[in-house]
Amino acid sequence: VFVFEANNRCGKWLSLWISSWQLLFYFTMISTIRGQIRYSIPEEMRSGSLIGNVAQDLGLDLKRLRSGRARIVTGENNQYAELKTDKGILVVNERIDREELCGDVTPCSFSFEIILENPIELHRVTVEILDVNDHAPTFKNKIISLEISESATVGSHFDLESAYDPDAGNNGLQNYVLSTNDNFVLKQQSNADGIKFAVMVLQKPLDRELEPHLSLKLVAVDGGSPQRSGTVTIEITVLDVNDNTPVFNQSLYTTSVVENAAKGTYLTTVAASDADTGSNGIVTYTFSSVKGKSAEMFDIDSLTGKITVAENIDFEKDKKYEIRVIAKDQGGLSDATKVIIDVIDTNDNAPVINIMSFTSLVSEDVPPGTTIAVFNVKDSDSERNGLIKCSVDHDLPFKIQSSLTNYYNLLSNVHFDRESTNEYNITIIATDSGSPQLSSQIALHLKITDVNDNYPVFTKPNYSAYITENNSPGMSVFSLTALDRDWNQNARVSYLLEDTQIKIGASLVSHYVSVNAESGVVHAVRSFDYEQIKEVVFAVKAQDGGSPPLSSNVTVKILIQDQNDNPPQVLYPVQTGGSVVGEMVPRSADVGYLVSKVVAVDVDSGQNAWLSYKLQKVPDRALFEVGLQNGEIRTIRQVTDKDPVNQKLTVIVEDNGQPSRSATVIVNVAVADSFSEVLSEFTDFKHDKEYNDNLTFYLVLALAVVSFLFITCLVVIISVKIYRWRQSRILYHSGLPVIPYYPPRYSDTLGTGTLPHLYNYDVCGTTDSRKSDLKLGRAGNQNVLIMDPNSTRTLTRIQSEKCILDEPDSPAAVDQSVEDTKVAAMHLF
Template identity: 75%
Template sequence: SVKIYRWRQSRVLSVWPFLLFLCCLAHTVSGQIRYTIPEELKKGSLIGNVAQDLGLDVQRLRSGRARIVTRQSVQYTELKTDKGILVVNERIDREQLCGDVTPCSFSFEVILENPMELHRVTVEILDINDNAPVFRKDEIKFEISESATLGSRFLLPSAEDADVGSNGLQKYILTTNDIFGLKQHSSPDGRKYAEMILQKPLDRESEPRMSLKLIAVDGGTPHRSGTVNIDITVLDANDNPPIFNQTLYRATVSENALKSTYITTVNASDADSGSNGLVTYRFSNMREQLAEVFDLDEITGVITLTGQVDYEKDKKHEIMIEATDQGGLTDSSKVLIEIVDVNDNAPVINVMSFSSPVPEDSAPGTTVAIINVIDADSEQNGQIMCSTDSSLPFKIKSTLTNYYALVTDSAFDREVVPEYNITVRATDSGSPPLSSTTILRLRISDVNDNAPVFEKSSYVSHLPENNSPGISIFSVKARDHDWNQNARISYFLEETQINGSPTSSYVSINSETGAIHAVRSFDYEQIKQLQLVVKAQDGGSPPLSSNVSVKIMIQDQNDNPPQVLYPVQTGGSLVAEMVPRSADVGYLVTKVVAVDVDSGQNAWLSYKLQKATDRALFEVGLQNGEIRTIRQVTDKDAVKQRLTVIVEDNGQPSRSATVIVNVAVADSFPEVLSEFTDFPHDKEYNDNLTFYLVLALAVVSFLFITCLVVIISVKIYRWRQSRVLYHSSLPVIPYYPPRYSDTLGTGTLPHVYNYEVCRTTDSRRSDCKFGGAGSQNVLIMDPSSTGTMQRIIINMPSTGNQKWHFYCLSFYMCVLYDAFTSSCSYCSSLTFIFTAF
């Protein structure tokens, strides 16, 4: 046995380079390799170097998680990925694996991933002579008539050898004798059987019994053999053997035929009469498997079906029939039963590899799954068409025989379809066709291909001023159609400048919720709106973002009271407005000017007279703050009138301010002076002021003496021009109060006001009254000048001897002025406006 095995190995090794070349060529062309090994190798024996034959390195086998996929119930081979070799995993018995089929082989697939590869490997099993020929019976008995003719044939039972080829049954040997010879035959399926041929007449009287041995020998090295004993009983003469009417009977039966189905009838006739002409039938040399499938009526010769036939296992059966008469004469015939294939097997779908999930940015043509479809039927019934739903973005491509690849046909969008239920349908071409389906659930993994989108294109919010720092103003919200981390949104403030300061110094934003908070308290009078840019950024890699404009409008609150601009109210000050007793009804005394730095209705001001010395004499305009007389002034009215005006805004709640207006009802300055000297003054003046007043009086006296000569000279000239000057008309020069500007462009609008100019019948002797703001002044008009006004302003002290010194100086200057101008009407028409320093 060892020598036979070594001889077989030498033959394999001699053709090994050629087989390797064929394997490499097959791999290059169709992705297949083929190995040939003898059966009964020990576990772990080397079959071949898969990595080398496929052109792969060992690292690729490891990273691709190479594995074997086989349809066999027993995995005969094992792939050593660390070495790239294929070894025997289980004992391989060729007879158990393939039976009589030759050549014997089995196939499996080697699958690699990332990227996906598929390679088919076929392993052919060579037979070794490990089985001897075996007869089913230990003894064969023949009853032969002595009258048997020379050349009569006696069919001998066949031996069965599980080996194939040269290791199978090769010949029969009959022990040496001079009566019977042996003739060997081969059936179309390759089986060998023998017949004994009568070479010399039998003589029952001389030799009634004979014992021979039939030896079956195979072709292995060394040879193996099997033996059966043949016992021959010589009977009395039976001159005619049975003869079949056909040497070959043909019949067909469908593989799905029911039991007791009629197949065919065999018939043999015997020319003898009586018991020697009675013929019986029996199967000859039938295998045990067929004995359970077919039945032969030994009298009628009818063959019926007693079991199940399967086209996929055996496409035809060849049965030997023997007819025997009562004299022991026999004849044989053959029955060939062909199995008709029926489409009784639906395709079987096996998912060899399936990748899920698949990224949504996978390119069209990406392999999702590899599917193996098998149909046990043959020809048309075994032709398979694999398909899937045409409405889905997938298609099926055929790769190797019975292998299909499910590939993508278009781009994915996980936000539209997050997963697919792919129905793969395999249909054969039988009539009617059979089909099977399997469902693959493919999930689409997310890719960061969508930027966050805000719910609004822009946001506008309102925030009352004087808010608490840290208060939540409002929230922005963005959505991202991606999933998981790619849809996790963070919010940021774009760093811009607001009034020269960074945005972060005004507001902050919660990066997770998008809530915007005030960092400081806002003042509407300083800032009216905030223009922000909020950025929403997802957590993808790389991240995507979008911006939105946010406008925060600061709402005004009534947090500022009105401010009185005129008359100016300062500590220790006194403002007096003069109203002549000849003033008519509606005479404009003065106007209270106030502003409110708030806006809107918070800056709408109204004026009311709160208190007055004589309420029946004055009124205040509700909207414009003008103080006018509401009746004719009489001599009974007090010279000194004190009015308290309240200014209110229209806010909720409203705020107000008050102003005190002193009005002098008089026609001349001395009258006013006598009344207003008693007004209280609170501010104390510097004691050195008296010195300055005396010094000023001395300087004026010196200037008077110096200018006296010049004035006398000028007087002569003026006398000549007096007639011209007498008829000349002096212009009226109005006096305007201070111009007050609006604060930050809000609140009350700016106004310019004109104040009263009082004139006598003679235009050259006009009494001009002016309102001062913030100082006590004496204004003296010189009508003799042509179109000009001379004004002397002297700050007037308010207390003690200094005030009287000031009065004396003023009166003295008035007398001097009238003396030079030859007029005394101006001292009586002077209007004094007294204000503290």
């Protein structure tokens, strides 16, 4: 408990008050860390006069006053005090009139609150206004007219009009003084509420014949310094004998009236009786001025004594009225009674809400219980009518908590989530407990500021896209999109490529693709080759612009689509530059006889690798046909003697791409039953060709010789090595320029069972022609013809092969085969 009292410099006025009044101490309980101080100052101080040092009395630093934006908050209409935050003092803001501020209420004071923010602190300040003798006692009328019968007995009382002094305490009305006279003395009395009034007492009988008229002075004196007074003239007319005074039937009347009662509302009726008859027995009723304008609020019928409402009655201004009613007869005799009128409060004032402090922007991460606003609620009504309840919408995450008297805090009740609700319209409702209830409300608009508490989220759990090979570098593949529920910078998403290695060649992902950091567009950095890489799988990180930043990853797969950019490659028969490979068909071959099979592969995929085989050039289309899908060359009729021995077939291999690509292979077929027949035909063919093309042969030979001498060392060595390297997987290794060719009795790779299983071969094809292989089995019982017109060596290797004719078990056949081989060798030489 702390007691603060500050007395300001009040000059001579204050020193006189201190000498006559003992200063009182007020004790105030302080809630938590809040302080309450009290100052006493005289009224009528000039604007700017010092009230007290608030900073010193509250123990606050001047910097705290400035940083906390200290200010005065009050619900009153007038600001009587001003806070100087730079000096920490309170000064008078405007002239204070105690009588205007409090009327007859003592002690007189007003209160206000000083609020500081960051953190919020609330301090109550009470300023007591000390009365200054600035008003003199006054009478309602300048002249008091009395008519007194000369028969009035000694000791008769004559009530006089009371004076009114709005000052309080010693400065108020203290005494009455009557001018010197022989007939009357003054007797001073007080009501229960302390109002003083004067009564003249007759001490010497009047003699109308000697003095028919008396004029006296009544002086009302206060106790201030300097003393002030008011004077009224008493005009006394001496009447003839009236020896009975009016007498009220009650010494006290009590009644009540509801505030805001309509004018003319009946309150009560006073009655007095007079034993006299005639004009001396006629009684009239009047009000005696009490408490200034109190009597003006009511009317009294002078003949009946009926009291009614004359002005609007406000409980908040006056809760009770006391009126003295004078009953006077025609002889001037009178009696007095008191009428007490209690005002009954009605619920005619709605609560008034004043916002003292409000934070319109709140971060979404503030904890529950954070103070959003401080407000004050006042209701001028009393008791139950002034009992206030404050509330907010139950659907809103806020609650109201009372702090000081009539002060409330608006607190958050949950953790905010800006992404769910980014602003609140808060309506504070204050309702009294009257009947009917009155309420008022005030709306507050609260915005929730963002905190980076949400990760970017991709619109898909993973992404896949297709791109055709041989694309142009820098081509846009597709776009990634990630959304962040945060706001502004916290929701600004950047896209980053996770630069990891991929399986193909252990290269970095950034060598293949790139991601635009702003738009999320994925670009191809290089041209893709389907035959080298089928897909690119990588991760992209979406990162927001918050602090610290939040991120999430997504897996992206780019599938490379094949393009028909590779022609078919013929694996069999092998085309060499220096030899002619032939197939031999016996003249006894049946229809459908398998002559040979063209084997080709295409490193493309899908329909781009679907191959079809066609005969492009053939001497007799009625003799041979090629399988469209399997490349098998078969006879389509019986071979006759008229068919030429040498048949040169040109087979074209096409893929199914758009546009399609193709390769051509030449298959030489010899229609003969023995090697001698083939060799004889070949010899004739050779001589005819030599004779017909003699000139061409020598020209080509001369050009070959010159070229050979020019590039002997370089071209031959490099060409041979490159050639052997490329053919190493599809050809068997041989040191001779003659390539052995085995008879075409193949196994049925399709499993149709149409071919004899006497000769087997395995074809191993890959998408890389350099890795293809052809594995040949042992020779069967078909004829093989190897012809090399440019060869100067004997076919000793042919002789070493196991060549068996149509009847492999016959000795004669074996001898005939050997003989034919020798003859063929001689012709070749």
